[in-house]
Amino acid sequence: MAPNGSVGIRDSPLEPGIFLDEDLGSDWYIYESTESTAQDDLFPDAIPECHPTISPRLYHTIMAPISLAVLLALSFLVKRRRLHRNCWNGVPGLLSPGNPLERDGQRAVAAAVLALLLSELCRLLLLPAPLPLLQPRSDGTEPARREFWKVLALLYVPALYSPLLACAGPRHRLGYAAGTLLAWGHCGAHAWQRAQCPLAPQIHRLYSLLSHVPVLLSLALLSLWYPAQLLRSLRNGDGPETPISGKSYYRKYLKALLSKRGQKGSSKIDESLSSRIRSYLRSYIYIPEEGFRIPLKLVVSVTVAVVAVYQVALLLLVAVVPALRIVRAGMSADVVVLLVQLGLVPSQGTAGPGHLEQELRTARHFLWALEVCYIFSLALCCLLTCAMLLRSLAMHRSNLRALYQGAVLDVFSKAHILRPSRESLVCWMAFSSFQAAFACLGLLIQQVIFFLCSVAFTFLVVIPLQIGTSSPLFGIIRNMWPFWLTLVVAVLLQHFLAHSQFLEHHSLQKEITNRRALYIVTFLLFPTNVLVGVMAAVWRMVISGLYNAVHFCRLDISLLHRGVETFDPGYRTYCHYLKVEVSQCHPLLKAFCFLLLQHGRPEPPAPPRETQLEEGLQLMHPKHAAPGKARIRRIRARWWVAYTLLHNPSLTASRKTALADPTANGAQLGIPRP
Numbered sequence: 001m002a003p004n005g006s007v008g009i010r011d012s013p014l015e016p017g018i019f020l021d022e023d024l025g026s027d028w029y030i031y032e033s034t035e036s037t038a039q040d041d042l043f044p045d046a047i048p049e050c051h052p053t054i055s056p057r058l059y060h061t062i063m064a065p066i067s068l069a070v071l072l073a074l075s076f077l078v079k080r081r082r083l084h085r086n087c088w089n090g091v092p093g094l095l096s097p098g099n100p101l102e103r104d105g106q107r108a109v110a111a112a113v114l115a116l117l118l119s120e121l122c123r124l125l126l127l128p129a130p131l132p133l134l135q136p137r138s139d140g141t142e143p144a145r146r147e148f149w150k151v152l153a154l155l156y157v158p159a160l161y162s163p164l165l166a167c168a169g170p171r172h173r174l175g176y177a178a179g180t181l182l183a184w185g186h187c188g189a190h191a192w193q194r195a196q197c198p199l200a201p202q203i204h205r206l207y208s209l210l211s212h213v214p215v216l217l218s219l220a221l222l223s224l225w226y227p228a229q230l231l232r233s234l235r236n237g238d239g240p241e242t243p244i245s246g247k248s249y250y251r252k253y254l255k256a257l258l259s260k261r262g263q264k265g266s267s268k269i270d271e272s273l274s275s276r277i278r279s280y281l282r283s284y285i286y287i288p289e290e291g292f293r294i295p296l297k298l299v300v301s302v303t304v305a306v307v308a309v310y311q312v313a314l315l316l317l318v319a320v321v322p323a324l325r326i327v328r329a330g331m332s333a334d335v336v337v338l339l340v341q342l343g344l345v346p347s348q349g350t351a352g353p354g355h356l357e358q359e360l361r362t363a364r365h366f367l368w369a370l371e372v373c374y375i376f377s378l379a380l381c382c383l384l385t386c387a388m389l390l391r392s393l394a395m396h397r398s399n400l401r402a403l404y405q406g407a408v409l410d411v412f413s414k415a416h417i418l419r420p421s422r423e424s425l426v427c428w429m430a431f432s433s434f435q436a437a438f439a440c441l442g443l444l445i446q447q448v449i450f451f452l453c454s455v456a457f458t459f460l461v462v463i464p465l466q467i468g469t470s471s472p473l474f475g476i477i478r479n480m481w482p483f484w485l486t487l488v489v490a491v492l493l494q495h496f497l498a499h500s501q502f503l504e505h506h507s508l509q510k511e512i513t514n515r516r517a518l519y520i521v522t523f524l525l526f527p528t529n530v531l532v533g534v535m536a537a538v539w540r541m542v543i544s545g546l547y548n549a550v551h552f553c554r555l556d557i558s559l560l561h562r563g564v565e566t567f568d569p570g571y572r573t574y575c576h577y578l579k580v581e582v583s584q585c586h587p588l589l590k591a592f593c594f595l596l597l598q599h600g601r602p603e604p605p606a607p608p609r610e611t612q613l614e615e616g617l618q619l620m621h622p623k624h625a626a627p628g629k630a631r632i633r634r635i636r637a638r639w640w641v642a643y644t645l646l647h648n649p650s651l652t653a654s655r656k657t658a659l660a661d662p663t664a665n666g667a668q669l670g671i672p673r674p
Helices: 034-043 056-083 107-124 142-166 173-197 207-211 213-236 247-258 274-283 295-328 334-344 351-402 424-466 472-479 482-500 515-524 525-550 562-568 567-582 587-597 615-619 630-647 647-656
Strands: 503-504 511-513
Touching: 056 142, 056 173, 056 213, 056 247, 056 351, 107 142, 107 207, 107 213, 107 295, 107 647, 173 213, 173 587, 207 213, 207 295, 247 630, 274 615, 295 351, 334 351, 351 424, 351 567, 351 615, 424 472, 424 567, 472 482, 511 525, 515 525, 562 567
Parallel strands: none
Antiparallel strands: 503 511
């Protein structure tokens, strides 16, 4: 007999033909369970090794030389003959994989290629052979070499997929044709591999298929985009390339800024509670506005962050949930007796096979509750992380607009010179990578916190109410009700006395009154306020931890105080990124450059002057005719140039002392945010 009244397995008076559970046979080992089908579904080792027709090694052996050949061919045929004919006497150069500093870049292609690159890296780094071109060795030196192969994979994978992005740079039919062939080759190989081997024994049977979803979606997008651009180029022909892309966007931005009309908005006082809630929820959804376009670097950063969150969440899901299901399916009576003795499973109080079976079902129910808590917390963390990333887009837009207007103090805590530097260039290059890394780490931290909170709430509140037993939390609350009542009464009493006795209301201001009674009440309630302070300190710790965990993925805000916010590497990277974006991609400055570079339209020749007129009539000053369309365009263009020069913050240091003050440009510096 066990000490708690339950029957142990060795001392159990069960008959040989009586079993404790339907799932358990005569031998209580999971590998000899009668439910072989269920075990095959749970164990990833039951999946046989699959060898597709196009093996990963064969795929990389074929596609790597083809990608390199396409890149070199485009460098010779496109860049040498068409883009830079006189550069280095025709010597070819490598094509640039995109142009993140321009607003008119190929957003869909850049986002798809970076998502493809990140997904492939996450998948390859978990394989026994991170570099598919090399065959893993069976000797003992393989674990030591594997880390070296990982470093080579970090360099090889970007080089493999860079031609998919570089083919869109020249905007030429040859580039579109090469991109079509590469995209079809990559997409066909990946789709054929997944069709032949959808399941794999690595981590979980479905992990290989689910981790390839971003890869297949990205390649499918590229496989459709490149042929569409190729057909469009063949139908319309290759037009002359502009020296700087994005001309249409900068003009639209300037026109939208000059034609901005005041919006009639309702006052916040008149808004109802439902409208305020809708406005708050709408702030987490990025709504595009006319005349402004999010920079390409930000689009790529948010895309790779979402893909990174998906890959990490999938890994957390397939690494924990199947293990919990295996433990629940293989729960035996020996383990149940141990859990009952440790007090983790409530005892029925009497011996017998029926009660032991009930305890076994209770233990399995507890494991099922753990699984539900884990899945719920993981889904909640993914939703919160995506919501924070969408919220950061709106903050990016407001910060860029403020810096475009010269209101530096509306964004930074102190004045900054918006010029590129060594540190700002390094931060600009690493911004997208930092965003993905911070999103992954923030998801892990949120998962730990929310999983522990959900488990505590489930086992301290939900399950005791469900099975009708007493909870330790309920016992603490019931035994300490005088303490909680004292704290509540003390807080309410102080608020009531401060409102009715210690504050005198006048028509224009309020004054403190009954100071003697105020001092007495303050002294008497000092010990009680210490206890209230302890509860406030606990709440401060909880709310700070939750806030920092939820906002960890956002780089546009600092998790530190303003005085030490430079020690936050994520926020410092974001600030330097803004400096590069504003100094190099200022839309008004680009629009001004286009106005200077555009050629004036030839005006019609002036009508011949009458020579038959008398000399007096010729000396008279005739009235000028109404300005024509050409003159109106010229006046508007000059006004645009003046407006651009006046509102360009990068030219402030080059002006006279009288104009060095930013307020002389019409920019109103905002009050620093607390």
